[in-house]
Amino acid sequence: MLTVQMLGNEKVAVKEFPDPEPEGSLVVVKIMASAICGSELGVYRRPNPMEHNSGHEASGIVWKTDRPKHLREGDRVVLFAQSHCGRCEHCRAGYWILCQNPSPRRYPGNHSQYVLLDEELCLPLPDEISFEVGALLGDGIGTPYHAIKRLGINALDTVLICGQGPIGLSATMICRFLNAQVIAVDINDYRLEIAKSIGADYTFNPQRDDVLEAVREITGGLGVDKAIDCTGKAEGEVLALNAVKRRGRMAFIGENTGVTINPSAQLIHKDLDVIGSWYFNASEYEEMIRIVRRGVPIERLITHRFPITEAQKAFETFASGKAAKVLIKPWG
Ligand SMILES: [Zn+2]
Ligand SMILES: [Zn+2]
Known part of the structure; x- marks a missing residue:
């Protein structure tokens, strides 16, 4: 063979x-x-x-x-x-x-x-x-689905999804299916186009757009209810932590071995739930x-x-x- x-x-x-x-x-x-x-x-x-x-x-x-x-x-x-x-x-x-x-x-x-x-x-x-x-x-559907389920994403949520590779696109598609409002982020415009075509409500490229400012506008200054990082890159992970609202929920899916965060500002003072999610x-x-x-x-x-x-x-x-x-x- x-x-x-x-x-x-x-x-x-x-x-x-x-x-x-x-x-x-x-x-x-x-x-x-x-x-x-x-x-x-x-x-x-x-x-x-x-x-x-x-x-x-x-x-x-x-x-x-x-x-x-x-x-x-x-x-x-x-x-x-x-x-x-x-x-x-x-x-x-x-x-x-x-x-x-x-x-x-x-x-x-x-x-x-x-x-x-x-x-x-x-x-x-x-x-x-x-x-x-x-x-x-x-992996393709199961990994994002597991995280989405654990985050309890529903139709009332605005969700930020950092990274629109296959896992991020699947996450966008499933959140759309659940009627959540989806903000899709990637530095790759080709993938943002796909994200838009499968149901992302907003797409942003952080090389061009001020994503945090856009999130504030979309959510009336609150931040998103839930955020998922599918990039496995420090920039995506930090953006997700910063964009999620107080008492919000965030999931790490993208594999990564190092990121610097500020636990006081990004986790503790926001009373945040953060999960790692695998398969x-x-x-x-x-x-x-x-x-x-x-x-x-x-x-x-x-x-x-x-x-x-x-x-x-x-x-x-x-x-x-x-x-x-x-x-x-x-x-x-
Ligand atoms: Zn895999
Ligand atoms: Zn066993």
Whole structure:
């Protein structure tokens, strides 16, 4: 089979790899669509190579099984990104991503024609939902949905969403679905245009606009009710903290390892609730299916599709910023 290898320094290779064989509860899934995630850019740009690839958002068909408990060959599935023990406190609560004892991956990453994984990681994909949308029903939709749910965003809220990459755009789309008023911010005008087209009420580019001043005007001087940072950049995080109103709520989603904040002014004296939010709870998958069934046009987040043989071009397109969701199609 073909799989992608991340070589480092913005290079990827497509290489032959032995077809996986099922074993016990480990099943072989034929990948039909695999989405590139913003979190992969770190691996793509760093100098050192990876043994395989960082793909972790995909959908496919159960292809070969050995002794599965409930899956059948031919089942359509969405792949959950991380293995889990099923027994620890967090697993029992559905927070598989927080598992205390995750087992290492047995397969080369989802940018592949086939992967091998435990059947428990295969979430059912209803027949009427395409594989392309299915590939977004993991990280792509689940991560913003989980944060939005934890923030309790509703139709009365004005929400600031910093960063309109795929996660930020998904957040904009879901907040729109919930009838919240959305202020979308990015330094990339291409992505602001998409944000506008999928329902952002206001779009601002901080390289041009005074976003805090605009927020004050829109909210009558109060600040936004809720804010989400999807940039993973200090500027976006600080803007979100500054734009949110007293007793408001803010979520960090974008991965970052350092930012300087002023706890007195930005947190304490605003009586602020700040959360970190990672991936989603397994029980929220059914809710995401309902979001799709209610007609939220998830497919509009997909701007590019490439066959696996053009994986280099897929990553270059994604990294250019002139794209939202980029899909790798292992079978063309
Ligand atoms: Zn991801
Ligand atoms: Zn566990």
